[in-house]
Amino acid sequence: MRAMASKTPVGFIGLGNMGNPMAKNLVKHGYPVIAYDVFPEACKEFQDLGAQVTDSPADVAERADRIITMLPSSPNAIEVYTGANGILKKVKKGSLLIDSSTIDPAVSKELAKAVEKMGAVFMDAPVSGGVGAARAGNLTFMVGGVEQEFDAAKELLTCMGSNVVYCGEVGTGQAAKICNNMLLAISMIGTAEAMNLGIRLGLDPKLLAKILNMSSGRCWSSDTYNPVPGVMEGVPSANNYQGGFGTTLMAKDLGLAQISATNTKTPVPLGSQAHQIYRMMCAKGYALKDFSAVFQFLREEENL
Amino acid sequence: MRAMASKTPVGFIGLGNMGNPMAKNLVKHGYPVIAYDVFPEACKEFQDLGAQVTDSPADVAERADRIITMLPSSPNAIEVYTGANGILKKVKKGSLLIDSSTIDPAVSKELAKAVEKMGAVFMDAPVSGGVGAARAGNLTFMVGGVEQEFDAAKELLTCMGSNVVYCGEVGTGQAAKICNNMLLAISMIGTAEAMNLGIRLGLDPKLLAKILNMSSGRCWSSDTYNPVPGVMEGVPSANNYQGGFGTTLMAKDLGLAQISATNTKTPVPLGSQAHQIYRMMCAKGYALKDFSAVFQFLREEENL
Amino acid sequence: MRAMASKTPVGFIGLGNMGNPMAKNLVKHGYPVIAYDVFPEACKEFQDLGAQVTDSPADVAERADRIITMLPSSPNAIEVYTGANGILKKVKKGSLLIDSSTIDPAVSKELAKAVEKMGAVFMDAPVSGGVGAARAGNLTFMVGGVEQEFDAAKELLTCMGSNVVYCGEVGTGQAAKICNNMLLAISMIGTAEAMNLGIRLGLDPKLLAKILNMSSGRCWSSDTYNPVPGVMEGVPSANNYQGGFGTTLMAKDLGLAQISATNTKTPVPLGSQAHQIYRMMCAKGYALKDFSAVFQFLREEENL
Amino acid sequence: MRAMASKTPVGFIGLGNMGNPMAKNLVKHGYPVIAYDVFPEACKEFQDLGAQVTDSPADVAERADRIITMLPSSPNAIEVYTGANGILKKVKKGSLLIDSSTIDPAVSKELAKAVEKMGAVFMDAPVSGGVGAARAGNLTFMVGGVEQEFDAAKELLTCMGSNVVYCGEVGTGQAAKICNNMLLAISMIGTAEAMNLGIRLGLDPKLLAKILNMSSGRCWSSDTYNPVPGVMEGVPSANNYQGGFGTTLMAKDLGLAQISATNTKTPVPLGSQAHQIYRMMCAKGYALKDFSAVFQFLREEENL
Structure with missing residues (x-):
């Protein structure tokens, strides 16, 4: 438990069918979670679990330097990262941003460029396995991004999956x-x-x-x-x-x-x-x- | 060796890339082979191995009551069975005719009907595995026909293949x-x-x-x-x-x-x-x- | 009307949706029709119209030396021409057999060979245009066969169609x-x-x-x-x-x-x-x- | 000639295989052309024809309130309109921007929104007909955009094409x-x-x-x-x-x-x-x- 106490907060954006059980597994592993979803009701459950609920992706970025996003499609991902209240508005230098959405790899590459300009790191890490695997914490993550950052990503992803595979540069996870x-x-x-x-x-x-x-x-x-x-x-x-x-x-x-x-x-x-x-x-x-x-x-x- | 001596002859029609090594495996297992191929040169090698070489499929049917055919396509199979000098001209009652060609299952069914009319038995038994497997004697045979005759067919086919699977009525092997x-x-x-x-x-x-x-x-x-x-x-x-x-x-x-x-x-x-x-x-x-x-x-x- | 009286009989086999109106147009043009269909009811109407109704394709061939066939598929055509009571059992030398069925051109070629052996002539003449065009007598016929016989075929086909196109050797109509x-x-x-x-x-x-x-x-x-x-x-x-x-x-x-x-x-x-x-x-x-x-x-x- | 003298300048961006003869037809019809292409050599010929050559799409927008763009693909169009030196940097209110590129209609719609925000008008007008038709001035234009502006667009497009069809809202030309x-x-x-x-x-x-x-x-x-x-x-x-x-x-x-x-x-x-x-x-x-x-x-x- 002492180990847990020392864990720094992790942001989680997108608490839908998949994101919900994924974020819960982070909580179970002792990570303080900073949560956001476009539908406020999706966050309630997490408030009860002790998570901080915020008003926008930008707010998440202000309070956490590791963020996981789990969104339904490319346009949502673009909005959450680069929108008016997006992550990039307040992202801290050196932050690690992991996108587990399944989207066009070309979009992942564009987001990575935008993130890099802010001095932060972006990795794409889509999952294989459905809601059941998300609950059981045995998803497979296919991860693309700079290899030196893979261990840092793996630390978080192993809380939610049993199989975390490094695939190569940004976009190769997708x-x-x-x-x-x-x-x-x-x-x-x-x-x-x-x-x-x-x-x-x-x-x-x-x-x-x-x-x-x-x-x-x-x-x-x-x-x-x-x-x-x-x-x-x-x-x-x-x-x-x-x-x-x-x-x-x-x-x-x-x-x-x-x-x-x-x-x-x-x-x-x-x-x-x-x-x-x-x-x-x-x-x-x-x-x-x-x-x-x-x-x-x-x-x-x-x-x- | 005594067991071999008692083996009755087996006809083999079609000594091409696949038929050649298959027939050789029958010889190796001690079966006297009665051979035929449209290209007389294809038979020479078998003469040297002690096989009888004949002039037509009908001649094969006259001398053997178990025959295996291995032909390139539906029209060839139709010719060999029902042609002017085809098997059916001289087939003996009770003969077992096994066609290992890969052909239209509808043609297999028609051949089976024609064979049945003559009081003989037809099974389709196409193979999986190429020339190498034919040489090594580890082809897979997929066999269609009356189930009671399957054991009789299997006795011969196991000389040429490691896997002999019964698939159902005539045509299901194809x-x-x-x-x-x-x-x-x-x-x-x-x-x-x-x-x-x-x-x-x-x-x-x-x-x-x-x-x-x-x-x-x-x-x-x-x-x-x-x-x-x-x-x-x-x-x-x-x-x-x-x-x-x-x-x-x-x-x-x-x-x-x-x-x-x-x-x-x-x-x-x-x-x-x-x-x-x-x-x-x-x-x-x-x-x-x-x-x-x-x-x-x-x-x-x-x-x- | 005198002209009509001199017209020799034309056989018609296959009096279905298409064959029925086509044969009627032959009657209208004064041709004595010798009719056959596997379903006897299909013939009744033609009896009333003065046509002779027969018991088999062979019977049609016995009484007419020009025959048109209009059948649903290749197996039916094979049966009508080469079956136990098929046209070829009693076809007269020099007869003109026109098949307006839509079938595999390879089957047309086989039928042509069999017909030729009997000293008769076979042409394939499938139609374009549906039941309406069949009634109105403005079908298009695409005709394959020996070119010298085309005019003879055209004489009959123009009773049923407005467009009769010669396509080349047997099978090219199909x-x-x-x-x-x-x-x-x-x-x-x-x-x-x-x-x-x-x-x-x-x-x-x-x-x-x-x-x-x-x-x-x-x-x-x-x-x-x-x-x-x-x-x-x-x-x-x-x-x-x-x-x-x-x-x-x-x-x-x-x-x-x-x-x-x-x-x-x-x-x-x-x-x-x-x-x-x-x-x-x-x-x-x-x-x-x-x-x-x-x-x-x-x-x-x-x-x- | 007096009529020509009164014609206000028209911008043309993209002087490739198609753009070159299209722009020349505008010149022939007496329009003063303000030209730009990423490859400066492509502009030379137009300088000789009396056109003004500029350094960027923004410069074109500064000097002309009617602009035609003819670009090879969606990313080029996005760059020319919304890039660092893009049209939108200096577009005048009320300008008419016609894009004859063939691109994703979804991109046309996005460009139209961005243009509209600046108080200007965007129409998509891809062409049918190749280089020959472009030279002969008989292209077909398929035009999408606000219907009231269609006549203004047509005035220019008829200099380059013989057929100008209004298709509906923005994107329908594409x-x-x-x-x-x-x-x-x-x-x-x-x-x-x-x-x-x-x-x-x-x-x-x-x-x-x-x-x-x-x-x-x-x-x-x-x-x-x-x-x-x-x-x-x-x-x-x-x-x-x-x-x-x-x-x-x-x-x-x-x-x-x-x-x-x-x-x-x-x-x-x-x-x-x-x-x-x-x-x-x-x-x-x-x-x-x-x-x-x-x-x-x-x-x-x-x-x-």
Whole structure:
């Protein structure tokens, strides 16, 4: 407990579905938290937990020299850092600013430049793992930024995650996450197509999954998160595609991959098509279902 | 050796790149082989090994009541079974005919019907694993047909493969192979896209592969057969994409998947796009390279 | 009327939605019709019109040396020509057999070979234009076969169509139709995407259509059959996508294009994707709507 | 000439391939031009023509209250308007600023807001037609902005174009251009696929083009700019795909369409795939060829 007493405050901006349990884990580890959220109600809970609640990102920056931000999209991140009452208005020299939002890596780089001009340090550290992992404190953080500052970031991030990976210069944390999720979407759709085709051709789904998993078609979507109801237990496909990683969130990440690919002139024919498929699913009522519901989207002919 | 002496002859039709080492493994296991190939030179080697060489598939059927066929495509299989000098002209009642070709499952079903009419048994048993696995005798066989005959088929197939999987009724062996290879093509292209995008965004390829492999993007193409030169050793990408599984062969299997999907009215948006990408690669000079060369196909901008 | 009296009988096989009005137009032009359909009820109407009704395609071939077939798919055509009671069982030497079905051009070629062996002539002559055009007698026929026989075919086809185009050797009639419909599907989906994107970006649909139609985006789908409700009158989009050319029919033609492209190893990346989109639409309840309903399929987000 | 003498100066920023002939047409129509380009050499020619050459966009804004900008991409436009020496530093109240660059409509809207804050007016007016049309003064302008200001804009734009279309609020000029070019790319690729498939199936290219053009596959790419060598004269396909509209330019416009679609969550499955195909073409050496060279890209198998 003495160790805790000596801990200096940590700012936390963005107390939504993910930020809330993340910030609580900081509190649990004894860090005095300086909290801010655009929705004042989101902060109340933290006041009860002994956190200081402030009126703006700038106020957080005035009181804490280590700040974590967890925001829904690029424009929010730009506002929180560079807006009229943004962090940069009052950031102290030498501060460490860690952005765990999933945003365009090009935006991360711009924010890093702006932060650097103020004499502070910026790192991007998006997470993998959903609300459950945030609660359990076993998120994975993919971290981009100056390598010498990685240990300082890791000290805080290990309170919230079990896996903290250094990826390279600023923006590479985002890049790693975006690339992983693009490949994930592609192999999930591929798994759904292959399982569906196999079933239509007379194969038993469990047997087909077993064959794929011992062959070269094996992937996380086939062996850990199979999208066909009845093949595995404890996955969203076993529970009408509830819980898990929502189709809108996947569509958002694929949109970021698309923008990064467009900006770097990188051909991503299947990544691009995966983006469109998740976009059509959103347009057809699957927005809130787990992204493995693509199996249902491709199927369903029976019901008509 | 006495056991071998008692073995009855096995017919083998199609002694190409794959059929040659497969038939040799039957010889090694003591089976008297009755051989046929459209190219007489392909048979010479077998004459020297003590096999009987015949003039037509019909002749094989006259002398052996267990026959394995290994042919390049659907039309060849149709010719060998139902042609003017085809197996069915002289097949004996009760014969076991095993087709290890990779062909349209609908054709397998038609052949099975024709065979059944003659009082014989047909099974489809396409293989996974290339020439190396054929030589080493550790192919995987995916077998479709009447379950009671599976043990009889397995007796022969285990001489050539380490893994013999029963998949269900006739045609499901083909179905399993086609579905696996479609998913394989999709995840290979996806891996190539994700790795390429990550590299463009500043990530080190080895580090990115490591991150994908411990995350939800993990797949056989990323962790066992990575398409990016320098990431893994002993794979085609480490050897200028030589050896391995050729792009034309992958294009052929994706064509079969496409035909099966069209016939069963199954949507396969990414499988269909993967087919087109391998088709374009064939049109652009990649026909003989390993299918992981899709990384090079998407890349290469540097060289211009 | 005397001229009519001298006309020799014409066989007609396949009296469905399209065949019915087509055969009636032959009757109107004074041709004695010898009719057959698998569903006897389909023939009744023709009995009343004075046509002879027969029991099989073979019977038709016995009584008429000019026969037109109009069948739903490749397997039906194969059965009608080469089946146990097929045309070829009793076809007379020198007969002219015209197949107006839309089928795989490779199948047309096979049928042509089989017909030729019997000393008769085969031509493929698929139609463009729906039931309305069939009734009005202004279909377009795309004809493949030996050029010397074209005039003989044209004599009959002009009774049912206003436009009879010679395309080349056997199979090219099918090829022309398939290529046209593939391009049609692609530009229809493209028009739907462009209109939808423009509307989302704030453009008035009528104005956007006008701009496209005077620019390089102009196509039949944008200027004659616009898929956006309210832009044009008298098209299916103005009538809740009823009537017109059904989504299942388009999916069928795209499947034929896919099979032809696979067989000839031709890359068709957008044609393939168009096929998948119409396949998904069929799986999602759009099977019976006009194919311009792809605008609604991509849209609809509003309703959720 | 007296009329000309009374004309007030017009600023022109961006004197590249397109801007150069456009500005010259303003000079020809008697407008005193105030010129600026980042490359001073680009201005020399205008000095000889009697134009004033300035040191920065801000300087242009100081001396002219009507300014036209013609820049290669969004970041350039942002810099020229809002940069350290940008137009907005010295823009006069009531000035009319017309941006003819092709950029993201979202950027146009942001620029419009910034301009409006300074009491000036912003319109987006991207062009259709290439360098030839720019020289001949018959470009098409698609104009977005406040309708009352359209006449003032049109006065200038008609000096450079034969067609000036009002599209709606700010950003809709860009939207119209992007949508048209997306549909153009889709139908060009579709035409190339359909022509290629037809040729493979035995059709004569000229005949196929004729059939498409009298049928529902008809589009600008098939009837005015056919991509198959030998079908039409006077188009890039008749001249080894030189001249015309370059593949990189098309890829850029498709990238803008992609970004707009992603931002508005609009599914554009074929538009997205068209983008990827032009991206792959750029990676494979087609960057500087006319965009109709997609026919060659899909083909070329012969040469291998």
